Amino acid sequence: MFLYKWAKAVRIAVLMALAVPTGWMPVQVAEAASEQGVVLSKNPGFETGDATGYLSWGAIQYNNSSNAYKGSYAARIDAGSGIYQTVEGLSPNTAYTVKVYGKKETSGGSTGGLYVKNYGGSDQVAEFTSTAHTVYTLNFTTGSSSTSAEIGIWNGNNTGGNILYADELILILPAANLIQNPSFESGDASWTLWNNAGAVANNANSGSYSMRVGEAIGDRYQDITTGFTVGKTYTASGWGKVSKQGAVGYMVISAWNSSYVKLEEAIIPFYNWLEYTQNSATIVVPPNTVRLMVEVKNNEGNNGYAYFDDLILKENSGPTYYIDTAAPNDNNNGTSPSTPWKSIAKVNSTVFAPGSTILFKGGQTHNGNVQFDGSDLGTIASPITVASYGTGMATISAGNGSGIKLTNTYGYSIRNVILDGGNRLTNTGKGIDVNNNSSARKLKLLHVYNTTVTHFRTGIMQRTLLDTSTYHRKLEAANFINNNVHTVFEYGITSQELTSTGADRDGNGYAIGVNSDTVSHVYAGGNTIYDSVNPNDESCWGLFYGGKAYMLMVERNTAYDGRAKEGLWHWGGSNSVYQFNTVHDIYTSGADGDGINPGASSNALIQYNYIYNCDGAGVLLDIGYGEDFVARNTVTRYNTIHDTYMKYGGGLWGELYGGIAINGKGENHTIYNNTITTENGSPAITIQGAHYNWDPNSTNILGTNNFKIYNNILNAYNGSILLATSVSSSSTGEIKGNLYYTNGGSFKIINRYGSDTVYTSMSSWRSALGYETSSGADTSTTGNPQLANPTGSGSINNFKIGSTSAAKDKGLNLASLYGFDVGKIDIYQNGTPFNTSYDIGAHEFR
Template sequence: MKKRMSSLLVLLFLCSSIFMIGPVAVSAANTTYYIDSSGGNDANNGTSTATAWKTLTKVNATTFQPGDQILFKSGGVWNGQLWPKGSGAAGAPITIDKYGGTAKPIINGGGTQRDYQATGAVMLRNQQYWEISNLEVTNDDNFNVDLVTTTYANGKPTNIRDGILVVLDTNQVAAGGDTIMDHIYIHDNYVHDVDSPNEWPNQYGNASFNGGIMFYVIGALKANMTFNDVRIENNTIEKVDLLAIANFNYTTTTAFQDEIEPYNLWQTNIYIGHNYMRNIGQGAIDVCDAKDAIVEYNVVDGWSKRYNAESAGIYPWKSQNVTFQNNEVYGGPTTTGANNGDGTAFDFDSPNSNIVYQFNYTHNNPMGWMSYLGRSSNNIARYNISDDNAAYLIKFGWFDVDSSATYFLNNVFIYNGSVTKFTNSNANLASTYFKSVPYYFYNNVFYDKNTPSSSFWPSSSGSYGTAVFRNNAFYVTNGSHAAGEPNDPAKVIAPPQMVSPGQAPTLGANGFTSGATVWDGYKLQATSPLINAGYNVPQLGTTDFYGNALFNGAAPDIGAFESTVTGGGGGGPTSVTVGGTVTASSTSSPTGEEKEKAFDANISTKWLITTGTGWIQYKFVTGVSHTVTSYAITSANDVPARDPKNWTLQGSNDGTSWTTLDTRTNEAFATRFLTKTYTFSNSTAYSYYRLNVTANSGGAAQLQLAEIGLFT
């Protein structure tokens, strides 16, 4: 009996100790609590302005319930860490906000040493359905002195600091507990002076995520441990280290986080929008491990100010289906290593899939516009404006080949050709970077506003590997074009007649520059040769930089603006034969009249073989097929007897088994350079199409034609 009683006393003691250590108060649901740093008292019930609580200690010791509101008095100041407990529920989040005025309540984290990954001045861990708004948050012990070097204790950093930090610790999720933290909304806060060392701790593999607003997963690798429905919007973030906004999953162990897909660790439905960021230690926005995310209408004024490696202004890592749109980025670093992929306004980092950069405006970033690291698929950059992003348009880093084509479409690049280069590796494009898959450059404006340097482009127009240039505008203000300018069968070199490009944006009321003050300058005048002069592909999307629907004439315009003018341009349908591979029955073509000339969009060239019959076929890029329902043949420049007369058009998906789609006999071309179009019924998409000519027009010993077009 005595032994049993002793055990019971021990149990009661342990239980009481647990309750003494943890939060001692549990709130009622849908209750509003007020906190007043000067007039409150923790002995009050906190449920009215007259009976407000006073300290963070009281708030942190309370487990809040769904629908509760935690309101800090406007103008109040609290020193320490804000870490309330509890979770909300769907339709009933717990909210943190202000009351009693317009000034934001201040939470000063004070730069106090806290456990690594529990370092937020405002902190949540394994909590969901929270909304945090209208706070001013700092975390620094001395606003005038910046930390430089990381210090450690027991192998972990001791001087890392964060502004607002939300953590999911897999080791603290009970068996059968909720593994997905839903509905974390952080908006309308002012986060500034969050000081951490100007480096990534090396033992964390160059992946220590800390700074202004962070959310990440820690602990042991376990399936389905992630975030969903995170919104970070309308915040102002200034002078923070290292990053302004970022997320990550620390539980993975492989270099490219191969565990994300099989363990279902994608962080889903992330929205980052309308934030203003200035004087950021490293990168401004780093979206990691995300699936289905939107990053839009953010402004970045100055980044990589204290650590200019492993970053860009705004960029993804290990993400899928992320769109970056309507962002403005300027004031990047003045130098980074010439052979790494860092320092540019944007970055196609790796390994990613389905990343889209569209409608963004970047200017005055000394290291350039876009980094490119490969190992990705389905990258698209369209309808962006890049003005005076100095060193490079594209900057390669630790690169590996992509698994599908990349598209650069309808962008406007304005640069000083005596300073800027197309890439940081012009001499190695074909051998190292533009290989294996196509890189399409369609409908872009390359606008050199100064005397060009011969080093802007590679030394030879044949140095671009698998890059395909078509329907781009190449304008040089002094009229001189470099020998290495890309081959483009439909290039425009006339003045583009934009309204007033390259103007410096002016400051808005919030002290940030506004691209809206100059964007109209990149529109086209009504007489521009770029109107209806572009090339249509599905990857263009549905609207231009300005929100205008695509497109108004016979073809899209070149550049970021779609004019309402419908005249001009080449007219007619657009052939889908771009970037693929051409083969033929004979290799007897003379120099300059090879098989590729049949698909170069230039009727002044031709394909010729020294036999009177033969076939020529076109294979689309790997993974691409088209349902062709019409085709065109253009006669060559001379000798009508060489024209095709009898033929079949065939389709295939393996290059071996062919289906006849159309048969023609006794066709005649009455004039030179005559284009004739043929239609037929077809509902199958093929990756190969072959024109098999069984007779020419006059029994000549040669067969020739100028151009073949395939249309859907």
């Protein structure tokens, strides 16, 4: 394997010592990622069966084959003893990694483990904490004049306590970063421009420079033609941020053959506009790859800039294991396609280090339930990868259980596998089940890419322990990209909290997070979720996040054909974005059935979505309970919504849900430039507070205040309602610049405050409540929007306006009037405005 164009001689020198130097004490515990590279330590696996390469103090044995992690030997370190070696020939100011597979004979009783010292920095230790072989890792950087380091294992219990075992004590020079100029400190050097991207001397994560992409669609890339090996796994990681909510930057790694055909790719999103965040993914380089391409790019939203810094592409640290059902048994070492393991049982009985890869042979069905636990820890810089090899995707047939289960572990990349539960009516598991019931562990990095999940009770579920004090965001950097989840009993993709007893926190089909932010920085993009049908019509969602999700980005997903509670939904939290999604045919026999519902959340942005044929609201800005769950400061813009209504008699509490519905306690909802067509009697837009005893005509309203409704097309067919409110006067909000059009029925706006009052003309409504007026002038438009096919579903092009539309050039300039950042595109990704004036609705005619 090519790693460097040069090789540096490394001399191992063993220096005499009888004990740990006087005054030395452990001062720091560290556990971090290791990387594949050049091994510098001598006799790391103790396979000589003696002390070759090491000095020691106290009682040491080297022939404990029953306690070896691999091979035939391990070192036994009794209480008050230790082993060490000094590695010389290191380079100053250079990062190195030392790791070991260690365990204790019994739990408790001993203080000891891995250490590194005398390298020009502070001493570091990683104490052994488990009775099972566990990888312990320390990263360190040599000092400005240091050329050596001491590594070793010590057992500090001097009173006859626990025995420690160590194997594979390795010091490595980490693998090379294959990306040139990864931190952009040399400007644009090594990066080829596609469009709208360049290095800037600001917004850096480290150093002075970053790569800025945007605001229009942009891309810079770098081709890598040497330094990688087919069949090896590489981790791409980096730091990124964006300049405003709704913008997304992507680091993309792709593999190409000599005919310029893309063979594989990994996508790493960045969407936090408040600070830099780290994210990563892995890629297994497929056969016939002749080059890898690294790209930094933005999305089509044109909503802002994306910034990138400190990018890395390195070979993974751990070994690769192969599983082939044609193997005779599990006696092989599993580390090559010619010596594979046979079964999932062997996988489950093995402890995996950071950077390990588990590959199931493609085209085969592997029976069983893959399980990883807290001894199988990856990291965001060196994840554990589960994928397929050979031709096609491997199928994991889970029977009545879960396909892949992660319990109290993190740092995983799961890609290119099929997970099949057999029968959703009898299966009780999940396709991918991530269960963190530990109060002391915070999960970081779960990357699920291009999987097919089917016939389970739930497709993909992540569950975290309810915690009111520490680790409020207990899952970070979760990415669900380009997955196909279908034919499941209830949830498609979901996150929920666990109670203190470890049970799902579930009430009336809702998993509601209380008092803690359970998930943050969760990205769901490009997934297709359909046929989530519970015959009892309970607990059925396409994509659902419970527990006050923070920084949730849901984009470019398709959710449809579900007897479902909701299409795309989360409850509580802040700073979520739903954009460029298509949601349709969401059915219910009772309440809900909504397309998109960022329930009781703050600072949500819902834009550029196409929603139709839902039994509930197209977009529901839902009710809040108490100050922790108040829907506020949301923006809903440039969505096209058709034929969404509360099908079964006005909803759970008699509400009139419509295309967009504000329902419950909330404030500062802004709704503009949406195109809404309703055919089934329901309103295009509903505004109602949470009513006393759920009486829709009550005057005791908990409050929906300071709403703003501008530049929307409200298109009512067959006697449908244009607008439904529950307000006493226009003091509770502002409605201006909208287009109202009826076809096949009379003009109808309803106000439910106190009693149902129906207004059959614009003038009577304006006079009664004071909306659609500015200094006495009428701000409304009532002509025909000339939609291409306003009663047709299935194509978003049906809702484009015509050349003589009443909506053309009639929109309010919200940027100049109110200082809005209105974005730069319409739902069709055309620039706005086309001329000097804005159109009403989600389409800017050109």
